[in-house]
Amino acid sequence: MDTLTLRKLTPTLGAEVLGIDLTEPPTVQRIGQLRALLLQHQVIFFRDQALSHEQHLALGRGFGSLHTHALANARHREHPELLIVHADAKSKYVAGEGWHSDVTCDAEPPMASMLHLTEVPPEGGDTMFASMYAAYDALSDAMKSFLETLTAIHDGAKPYVGAYGAKPVDIPFARTEHPVVTVHPETGRKVLFVNSGFTTRIVQLKRSESDALLQYLYRHIEAPQFMCRFRWEKNSVAFWDNRCTQHQAIWDYYPNRRRGYRVTLNGTVPQAANPALKSVPREALAA
Numbered sequence: 001m002d003t004l005t006l007r008k009l010t011p012t013l014g015a016e017v018l019g020i021d022l023t024e025p026p027t028v029q030r031i032g033q034l035r036a037l038l039l040q041h042q043v044i045f046f047r048d049q050a051l052s053h054e055q056h057l058a059l060g061r062g063f064g065s066l067h068t069h070a071l072a073n074a075r076h077r078e079h080p081e082l083l084i085v086h087a088d089a090k091s092k093y094v095a096g097e098g099w100h101s102d103v104t105c106d107a108e109p110p111m112a113s114m115l116h117l118t119e120v121p122p123e124g125g126d127t128m129f130a131s132m133y134a135a136y137d138a139l140s141d142a143m144k145s146f147l148e149t150l151t152a153i154h155d156g157a158k159p160y161v162g163a164y165g166a167k168p169v170d171i172p173f174a175r176t177e178h179p180v181v182t183v184h185p186e187t188g189r190k191v192l193f194v195n196s197g198f199t200t201r202i203v204q205l206k207r208s209e210s211d212a213l214l215q216y217l218y219r220h221i222e223a224p225q226f227m228c229r230f231r232w233e234k235n236s237v238a239f240w241d242n243r244c245t246q247h248q249a250i251w252d253y254y255p256n257r258r259r260g261y262r263v264t265l266n267g268t269v270p271q272a273a274n275p276a277l278k279s280v281p282r283e284a285l286a287a
Contacts, residue, residue: 002050013042013131014228022049026062029111029166043129043240060263083262085214089255099248100197105156105174111267114239117260120232121253128248136192150180154198179272
């Protein structure tokens with residue numbers, strides 16, 4: 001096994017992993033090593049990885065079963081577990097332009113995502129990542145206690161109909177209630193689990209109260225001290241833990257092209273930091 005070297009991006013999260021060839025068949029030992037680095041740094045990056053689609057999929061499967069995105073027109077025709085990430089001069093919207101965690105509308109949101117860019121613009125096109133551990137930890141004790149009593153609705157129609165132009169009749173969009181504060185299933189750390197991409201409503205609050213609190217949390221999440229920024233090169237790979245991070249793709253490279261492929265790993269039902277939330281009545285949404 002290669003000896004790996006790490007180059008941390010910030011004290012909060014993010015590290016480049018040097019001295020590894022991801023095109024090699026993944027071994028149990030290598031997968032375990034990368035999983036440990038992911039849990040420690042929340043998002044890890046790799047350079048000069050000329051992955052084929054088959055190698056990319058094999059690497060992803062080393063960590064678990066693969067997610068298939070609800071939007072059929074975003075999938076690779078031959079490999080439906082690959083999500084195509086593409087933007088050029090004709091694009092009206094760039095996937096991931098706003099802060100979000102991937103597909104939190106699902107009852108079991110993804111565990112992680114692994115993006116491989118095969119074409120990058122001459123400048124720009126960076127991706128920002130933010131730690132939801134750090135975002136939670138920075139809140140006051142009173143706010144933490146309040147948020148741990150709440151659940152929120154995550155609705156797939158928000159991004160898919162609003163931004164991608166999909167029609168509700170095309171696919172059944174997932175819509176799920178999740179705790180506002182969750183516990184990471186492997187590290188046991190508490191996570192702030194709302195995002196502007198999918199979260200639409202805090203169940204226990206009036207609409208005006210919900211809107212105000214969500215806007216506060218969205219602005220809080222954007223604090224620079226929670227973030228790292230990754231500058232892409234051709235054949236770079238980013239592998240992020242979707243359970244404790246958010247990310248934003250910066251669309252500042254028009255009219256240049258940016259293209260790649262994402263493999264996403266299936267996850268589990270988010271665990272509430274407050275066990276009492278298991279008894280929250282579903283009809284509370286109508287209040």
